[in-house]
Amino acid sequence: MVILSLTLLMLLFTLVNLLFLRPLTAPIPAPPTAVCIPLRNEERNVPKLITSLKAALADESHVYLYEDRSEDDTYEALIRAIGDDERFTIFRGVPLPEGWAGKVHACHQLATRTTEPYVLFLDADVTIDPTFIGRLHGTLVQEGAVFLSGFPRFPTPTWLGKLLIPMQHVLIAQHLPLFWRKVRHPAFAAANGMNVLVERKSYDDVGGHASIHDSLIDDIDLCREFKRRKKVTSLVNVSPYITCDMYATNEEVWNGFSKNVFKGMNEAVGIALYFFLYYGIQLSAFIAFLVRTDLTSFLACIFVLLARLAIDVKSGGRHFWLHPFSLIAYLLLLSSAVVRKWRRKPISWKGRTYQ
Numbered sequence: 562m563v564i565l566s567l568t569l570l571m572l573l574f575t576l577v578n579l580l581f582l583r584p585l586t587a588p589i590p591a592p593p594t595a596v597c598i599p600l601r602n603e604e605r606n607v608p609k610l611i612t613s614l615k616a617a618l619a620d621e622s623h624v625y626l627y628e629d630r631s632e633d634d635t636y637e638a639l640i641r642a643i644g645d646d647e648r649f650t651i652f653r654g655v656p657l658p659e660g661w662a663g664k665v666h667a668c669h670q671l672a673t674r675t676t677e678p679y680v681l682f683l684d685a686d687v688t689i690d691p692t693f694i695g696r697l698h699g700t701l702v703q704e705g706a707v708f709l710s711g712f713p714r715f716p717t718p719t720w721l722g723k724l725l726i727p728m729q730h731v732l733i734a735q736h737l738p739l740f741w742r743k744v745r746h747p748a749f750a751a752a753n754g755m756n757v758l759v760e761r762k763s764y765d766d767v768g769g770h771a772s773i774h775d776s777l778i779d780d781i782d783l784c785r786e787f788k789r790r791k792k793v794t795s796l797v798n799v800s801p802y803i804t805c806d807m808y809a810t811n812e813e814v815w816n817g818f819s820k821n822v823f824k825g826m827n828e829a830v831g832i833a834l835y836f837f838l839y840y841g842i843q844l845s846a847f848i849a850f851l852v853r854t855d856l857t858s859f860l861a862c863i864f865v866l867l868a869r870l871a872i873d874v875k876s877g878g879r880h881f882w883l884h885p886f887s888l889i890a891y892l893l894l895l896s897s898a899v900v901r902k903w904r905r906k907p908i909s910w911k912g913r914t915y916q
Contacts, residue, residue: 564849565857567842568864571735575868579875581739582798585711586703588695591619594758595675596683596694599667601629601654603685604638606806611642611649616691618648625675627667629654661774664754668779669770680764684755687713690802697758697799704795706743707763708787710752710780711799714877721811723880724890725818729753730876731869731887733796735839742796747785751796754780755805763792778821800876815894823898833899837892844888 596614600607614624628636628651636651643649652674657666668682681694690696701709712730717723733739737751757780767786776782787794808814826832846861869881880887 562857564842564846565861565864568846568861568868571839571843572864572868575734576871578737578739579734579871581742582734582796582875583700583704584798585693585696585802586699588692589699589702591622591694591698592679593677594619594622594679594681594694594698595671595677595761596622596624596681597627597668597671597675598624598683598685599627599629599664599671600631600635600639600685601663601667602631602633602635604631604633604635605809606686607635607638607642609688609806610685611639613688613690615646615648617689617694619694622648622694623675623677624649625652625671626650627652627654627671629663629667630656662777662779665770665774665776665779669774672764672769678761680759680761682754682757682759684805686806687755688804688806689756693799693802696802697756700795700797701758701760704743704793704797706793706795707760708752708784708792708794709758709797710754710756710784710794711797711803712753712876713755713803713805714800716804716806717880718806718809719811719814721814721890722808723883724887725814725894726807727873727876727878727880728887728891730800730872730878734872734875735868737796739796743793745788745791745793747788750781750784750788750794752780752784752794753796754783756799756803757783759787763787766790767792778824781825798875818894819898819901822895823902828902830899833895836895840888840892844885844892847885847888 618624626639626649628639639651652670657663672680681697697709712733715726717726733751741749742751767790770779770783772786773779773782784794808817823833843865846858846865850858850862866881866884869884873879873881
């Protein structure tokens with residue numbers, strides 16, 4: 562009966578919380594915007610990225626690409642895809658300074674080499690709708706914010722991707738009080754670095770990416786810097802207008818999430834225990850149903866699946882029925898990340914190693 566009550570509360574909170582995940586507005590004419598994209602070993606993503614950008618770029622905006630000393634043919638792919646389009650500029654990467662994280666340094670380089678009054682940071686593995694940039698600007702105005710972000714729709718070609726990648730939407734819907742999304746307190750920081758639109762002046766005021774130079778969760782940490790300085794940030798539903806092909810292999814899925822799942826909790830054991838308990842309760846509903854099939858355990862499972870279905874409907878997901886297996890994968894991932902930190906083992910990502 563306790564599990565039934567708790568899963569019902571989880572369902573109710575999820576349904577109410579999702580009501581506050583605002584959609585993007587209709588597009589407005591975009592002011593001059595520097596679209597800044599770091600690329601390291603992104604050869605496979607370049608053609609789709611550049612094609613979508615060519616269709617989406619407003620007259621007064623420009624795309625800046627930082628080719629971060631890739632070990633594949635990213636630069637050559639960029640040259641081929643861009644052709645003679647003068648709306649694109651490629652910067653060649655410089656050596657990574659001591660104490661900097663790779664993506665943070667790339668974003669810093671891009672920001673300091675551009676002058677437009679707005680900066681849109683995108684990841685290289687996204688594909689955007691032609692109206693996306695205009696919709697972001699319209700939503701930024703509507704929200705009264707200077708920092709705007711959201712979680713894309715995620716194609717999931719691998720079995721581990723189907724289990725873990727959609728959990729990003731689950732974590733936001735079930736743990737971030739979206740009705741407080743604009744509260745100017747670092748505890749309510751939530752962002753997704755795949756797409757972050759910022760007002761240049763506010764970005765400079767908080768110190769930009771230089772203020773988080775060693776961060777492996779640059780999106781959340783940058784959002785925290787904005788909130789510490791009482792800037793208004795917002796998280797909205799961007800998934801109908803941007804897609805992210807995050808990881809192509811099961812190994813990439815595991816390694817990619819391993820580097821930030823615990824760091825996103827400030828590596829606080831207490832917070833990790835809360836998440837173990839929260840999703841452990843959800844998993845126990847399914848275990849109870851397998852051990853003893855009765856109405857109580859059946860309803861508890863239904864409540865958990867309905868919450869996941871509501872999240873998938875909002876985010877464009879399709880695999881809510883895999884949620885029990887997602888819970889197992891997520892709890893194993895979090896356990897692995899906690900143990901890795903306890904053993905002080907380094908993190909490797911895109912040919913670079915971080916402690």
